[in-house]
Amino acid sequence: AQTVTQSQPEMSVQEAETVTLSCTYDTSExxxxxxxxxxxxxxxxxxxxxxxxxxxxxxxxxxxxxxxQKAAKSFSLKISDSQLGxxxxxxxxxxxxxxxxxxxFGKGTKLSVKP
Amino acid sequence: xxxxxxxxxxxxxxxxxxxxxxxxxxxxHDYLFWYRQTMMxxxxxxxxxxxxxxxxxxxxxxDRFSAKMPNASFSTLKIQPSxxxxxxxxxxxxxxGGRDTEAFFGQGTRLTVV
Numbered sequence: 001a002q003t004v005t006q007s008q009p010e011m012s013v014q015e016a017e018t019v020t021l022s023c024t025y026d027t028s029e030x031x032x033x034x035x036x037x038x039x040x041x042x043x044x045x046x047x048x049x050x051x052x053x054x055x056x057x058x059x060x061x062x063x064x065x066x067x068x069q070k071a072a073k074s075f076s077l078k079i080s081d082s083q084l085g086x087x088x089x090x091x092x093x094x095x096x097x098x099x100x101x102x103x104x105f106g107k108g109t110k111l112s113v114k115p
Numbered sequence: 116x117x118x119x120x121x122x123x124x125x126x127x128x129x130x131x132x133x134x135x136x137x138x139x140x141x142x143x144h145d146y147l148f149w150y151r152q153t154m155m156x157x158x159x160x161x162x163x164x165x166x167x168x169x170x171x172x173x174x175x176x177x178d179r180f181s182a183k184m185p186n187a188s189f190s191t192l193k194i195q196p197s198x199x200x201x202x203x204x205x206x207x208x209x210x211x212g213g214r215d216t217e218a219f220f221g222q223g224t225r226l227t228v229v
Contacts, residue, residue: 033216043204045220091158095216102148102171103218105158 002027004094006106013082014114020067021077021109023092031097034068034075039108040088048090051075053097082113121207121221128228133195136224139188140209148218149182149192150206158206164190165212197228 003026013019025034036048051059051068058066063083067076079086092106120139128134140147148163162172167184175182179198184190194201204225208218 043223043225045206045208045223047217050217099216102160102163103150103158104160107157 002029002094002096002104004092004104004106006092006109008109009107010110010112012112012114013079015082015084017082018078018080019082019111021079021090021092021111023075023077023106025073025075025092025094027073027094027096029096033095033097034066035093035095035103036064036066036075036077037091037093037105038086038088039091040085045091049077079111084113084115087111087113119207119209119219119221121205121224123224124222126224126226128197128226130198130228131196132228133193134197134201134226134228136192136205136207136226138190138192138207138221140190140207141219142188143211144209144219145212146210146218147184147190148206148208148210149190150208150220152204152206152223153202161192161205194226197226199228202226202228 005024032053034051038046038048049059049061049064058068063080065078089108089110091108093103095103122137145166149161150158152158161174162182164184182192204223206220206223208220210218
């Protein structure tokens, strides 16, 4: 069975600084997807970024980028130029190829951006 | 499209009562998922449907929980009888399937059983 581990329950960062959230996963599959979701206090689950395992290039979305290390089964999220609106829970998620949206989530990291 | 719509947003009920949570997926999405979020267990998949047919209900905690999808635009998650340990946020999500596999989430229903 696949598992996703986020080892940092809470983190904080100063506004405009850079922060990296860690995620490791365990799978015997070769084809899969990885995601980072953001959950602000409004409770809405918002997709931040996604990575296809067959792509070597790390995904980037504006201030958000990932460091995907397939051999190490590591998938960290880097947030550059942190903004107060980035304050939220961040969840790392794994999905098998062909699972059609069936996500396995980590326990989350609570990120606080301080002014 | 308005996105995935869940109702109610909040529900408070007494132990032993029946609770029904509702979900309208994004039009055209073939897959629908019910997740439960608690502090202790995080986000867990309860059940998912493909073209209105339940595919995997192994995450449904016990027989008190049941889910239906009578048509492509509506699904329900029912708890009968409810217990305090069922208190959680319940999310519905839908996806197109295929290569475009992003799951879109509703805003969730916060259920409190007292």
